Amino acid sequence: MYRVKVYVTLRESVLDPQGNAVKNALHSMNFNEVEDVRIGKYMELAIGKTDRNVEEIVDEMCKKLLANPVIEDYRYEIEEVAVK
Amino acid sequence: MYRVKVYVTLRESVLDPQGNAVKNALHSMNFNEVEDVRIGKYMELAIGKTDRNVEEIVDEMCKKLLANPVIEDYRYEIEEVAVK
Numbered sequence: 133m134y135r136v137k138v139y140v141t142l143r144e145s146v147l148d149p150q151g152n153a154v155k156n157a158l159h160s161m162n163f164n165e166v167e168d169v170r171i172g173k174y175m176e177l178a179i180g181k182t183d184r185n186v187e188e189i190v191d192e193m194c195k196k197l198l199a200n201p202v203i204e205d206y207r208y209e210i211e212e213v214a215v216k
Numbered sequence: 217m218y219r220v221k222v223y224v225t226l227r228e229s230v231l232d233p234q235g236n237a238v239k240n241a242l243h244s245m246n247f248n249e250v251e252d253v254r255i256g257k258y259m260e261l262a263i264g265k266t267d268r269n270v271e272e273i274v275d276e277m278c279k280k281l282l283a284n285p286v287i288e289d290y291r292y293e294i295e296e297v298a299v300k
Contacts, residue, residue: 133251139258154259154281163277165266167217174223174258175238182249193247197238 133215134179134186138208140199141172173198186210217299218263218270222292224283225256257282270294 142148151169158166175198179186190208199206226232235253242250259282263270274292283290 141258141260151259157281158277161277161280163273165264165268165273166261166277167264168260168262170260172258172260174225174256175235176225176252176254176256177250178252180249180251184249189247189249193242193250196245197241 133181133213135211135213136177136179136186136190136208137211138175138177138190138194138198138206139172140175140194140204140206142170143203143205146203172204217265217297219295219297220261220263220270220274220292221295222259222261222274222278222282222290223256224259224278224288224290226254227287227289230287256288 142151148170151171154171155166155169158169177190177193179189182189187210190210194206194208195201226235232254235255238255239250239253242253261274261277263273266273271294274294278290278292279285
């Protein structure tokens, strides 16, 4: 079995209103040292036995569903784990 | 300056309907090897010079705003970077 961690972030050039809202909220709570906040997604997937290359599968899933390649970047870590 | 990465995940015992929806979507796209999906948040913060302990600040921000400690776990990585 494979444990996959996927990180999806907005591209540098894309505005992040949600991150701005969080930054403003932090400022209003007196965390004035916060200069920037960018919000992304983090996903943990469990993938079972497969004949295909896992990296290929994960990349295809990211491109087709998990991330929007037009405005988002993604990266992932794949770890093989022994089945309990 | 510090670059902080915060990962917020639902606790193991909490149901994740969003993750389930993504899993079902992946199955309908013939990614049948996917056994489980859990969705979390990933945040990148830039924190400027401060007299306080950065780890303390980040932990306080997570507890008060970035995560809901009742149903979510969080972890973070702090990296000191040279100011450009």
